[in-house]
Amino acid sequence: MLTSEGPAQWRRSVYIYAKRQLLMPIMELFDAPTTTDSCAERMQSVVPTQALVLMNDEFVEDHAGFLALRAVAEAGEHLSHVIERMQSLALAKPAGPQRLKQAVAFVEAREAVYAKVPSPTNLPRQRALTDLAHVMFNSSEFIYIE
């Protein structure tokens, strides 16, 4: 049994090895078709257990952190550039002035909270950007195709 996961296990869901009797819970939760019947039309559902996964799964948390790191690496230290880069990577469109203003205010507020507890491992900017990336991954714009 796999007890930890990493890049070696990360695949698009069509490439996941699936056992007929044992679907991946997260795929099932997001309406993956059963393996025992043909599927003429994919269903859509909106249930709170889906929100719980996106809110609380460590996988989402980890990848929020990776997005923050990547955006900083690619866009430099300037906060609004970093946010624009995150927005562009996650949602493939510019943030726009209003969204950018909200995001900057959010990151600065979170950063201020984390800066109050200084420690060598506490990186206030990274943690604040992770919070923002997490919000992006949970947003309807990220989940739904326009």
Add this chain to the structure above:
Amino acid sequence: MNLTRRRMLQLSGGGFGALALNSLLHAEGALSAPTSTNPLAAHPPHFAPRAKSVIFLFMYGGPSHVDLFDPKPELEKWHGKAIPVWKPEDAFMGRKTQNVAMKSYYGFAKHGAAGIDIAETFPHLARCADDLCVIRSMHTESNNHGPALFQMNSGFTQAGRPSMGSWVTYGLGSESENLPAFVVLLDHQGAPVNGAMNWSNGFMPASFQGVPFRSSGDPIAYLTPPKNVSASQQLARLDLLRQWNEEYAAANPAETSLAARIASYELAFRMQMSAAECVDVAREPESIRKLYGLDRPVTQHFGRNCLLARRLVERGVRFVQLYSGGNEGPKAWDAHDDLKKNHDLHCAETDQPIAALLNDLKATGLLDTTLVIWGGEFGRSPVAENGKGRDHHPKGFTMWMAGGGIKGGMVHGATDEFGYNAVEKPVSVPDLHATILHQLGLNHEQLTYRNTGRDYRLTDVSGEVVRELLV
């Protein structure tokens, strides 16, 4: 979790627009017809219901009717001999099961005003005899666990159909604003065969699927944030998320699911607290915990699930399915090798908790509106397997119901003198399903769901409400 009163009120009421407010008001009985797009919003039934909730005590593996509720003195006479009704094709374990009758290991006595036969293995349940409606004439199609579980749960022996809990949730919606409508509580030994397909939504949307609660730790997967994320951090994220999602929904008014999605986040947040509160049985008085046998190792697991079932129903959960027996063979009621050893254990595990559940529901008045169902996917054969076990048997077996507008203190139907075939007033699985839906105010012929060009029913093309069982 530190919450100000204002914050709490925002999250539980005013913070997510008319949609969720609407369904909240509905739960309080303030509105009559749901207008939201939330698939779990409560719907009115077809007619006045007798029951609001169902607790299905699923004895996975197949409990032996001739050893528990359907005594057969003839088996003593025929013990060790071939019985005339036996057919080789009914045996699941072909070579091990031969036509050699085996008498029951247990003594029976008549209980309650109605004098219902109950085996000595159920001393606590025996005192509830006058609440039980014992159906001795059940029959089902398959003698194999997988298909028989599918049929008992979904009406069909094949996989892929919605389970009864899903049909009920589809038909009636949810009464609870903070908990799922259909909850599954598993045995501490694990899940039955077919796993999650037993509480599947089949071809219905995922909103109707059963949500398995775990027996320890978080009752629902992902109910708590990762360790490094604090409650205030999560709230800050959710605040910005709600703002963005509301702006996005306002810009896309044609997308009805966007409002439902905002509501689903609010419900998820509330579930983090309600579900944790609901499963915290330590909140119950010690006398109640003792009543359910939480103080004894043999009864503590099933007892906890029975107590949880009562707490769930109390909080408006529509359909609770509890499994006794998990995994395979001796860990379930699947007594192939040694019937006495197997049933001694599983009866001891469940007797006191089930009696406690019935008495507790009665004391709180919930039994009037809660339909309790007991049974497995089939019974066990009157002939011996391997000398002291019994094989699967679908041709005649026992289930019982209690509460929810079902007559107590009665026996319905009968098997033949060997307990082999259901011969008097036989009750099929679709008949049982039709009766359960009827108690919930649903007409099984009207409750349909269109899939691949045809209207499906839980009862497919058969099923009659067994009216003699109704109060």
